[in-house]
Amino acid sequence: MGSLGVKLAGIVIAVAIVAVTITLYISHYLRSPTPFTAAQTGPQRASLVLGTTPAAGSLGGSKSWVSYLVRENGHWDRTTVFDVPAHSLVHVTIYNFDGKSGLRNPFLSQVQGTVGRTELIDGKATDVINPDDASHTFTVPELGISVPLQGVEDDAKNQCPEMPCSLKQAHTTMTFTFRTGKPGRYRWQCFVPCAAGFIDGFAGPMQTIGYMDGFVHVI
């Protein structure tokens, strides 16, 4: 092969590498964050274990941003897109490692749209919390679901400043169940202005899917 052939082959290979890289990047961008499928726990029953942290830490993305995460087999993964089965009961557990920020609209301090219109906070059934004690909410407006998350006490010992957090560290545990209907894609968000360092606490992670916003795919 002459020098011209080598040059042409080099150019073709370089172009191919660039094209594949761009394709993979766009593909990754369109599919991220990767959906997490709720664990099937029985016929028309599924389970979802989530967590909230004051900072994503070493789990990627913007390390200092407040974030929701999923927990599977004792490990944390940073995604906020959840696949849940249609016409089913979805049992949700949320471990909250974050402090109290307070709700801008106290209306959202009441549990809405869950089975029995209630949640368990550290095992205790409640239908409303003190709005000032809210750390976050898990709210799916189109499904009428809104669950306030009780914040960790300011003076709690062994607090977790960033992920990965251990369940031995200070946290609150919220559990609730909601019933899904027909398949669809529903956005969810946190309604607490919890984005530290951003104007009005509602920029950055509050405006970025993968942190305090995401989708519930009912499939």
Next chain:
Amino acid sequence: MSEPRHFRRILWIWLVVSVVATLLVVLVAAPGLPPGKSSAEGTGQVVDNTVLLGISTPIAVAIFVYFAYALIAFRHRGPELEEGVAIRGNNRVQITWIVVTSAIVLFAAVYGTIRLLNNGSGGGQGSDPIAKPSGNPLQIQVIAQQWAFTYRFPSFGGVETAHLELPVDRDVELHVTSLDAIHSFWAHDLGVKADANPGVDNVAYVRPTETRSFDIRCAELCGLWHGHMFDTGEVVSDGAFLAWIRGQQRIFAPATAQLPPYRTRYEPDPQRRAG
């Protein structure tokens, strides 16, 4: 061969086409345009749009007729182009133009002012509205925040709800405000729209005239989920409304106990984590 009377021809063509087109627009097309006739304000807007279209149709026809006539009658046919006669002004045309356009603009200004003063035309009038309905309207506060509307009913214990139901054939006084960024409450099926600004009480009136569901959208780009900031409201009978609001009072009693006293505007304290 003498030159035909172009102006007279154009005038006759315009007159005939205008009468036909205006009748078609006013009687056939305009009454079916949005927002429809589901409220007094919506009906008023359909009337306004019909009047404005009725005025603008002869103007549009005049432009198109002259354009078509010029293309046909003034098309160059000779072997060579010749410079036309210089036009040095025409008092009759100029005066007619000034009088007609002034009359149209003045009519639009007077008509618009009268219509606005009549019932506000479904728009936000600020905290001190001029066009108020008589009687005792139902007061509802629309609270916008990123990214949802909620609704507060001061005459029903200050209960706040996630959805909106309105009684038919009753004036409703909407107090639109925001807790964070700028939003805009737009129930387009009912012809009512008002900006929602933080710390501002923006009053708009609406009187639904038929039972139906209606869409609510945010009409001000407000962040990530602006496109998802929508809801579906219902206009129901008076009895159904009372049953619904009593049910909401019962369901949201725990949240109501946590709400601040009703005010026409809220300026939430800076949150602990907010920057």
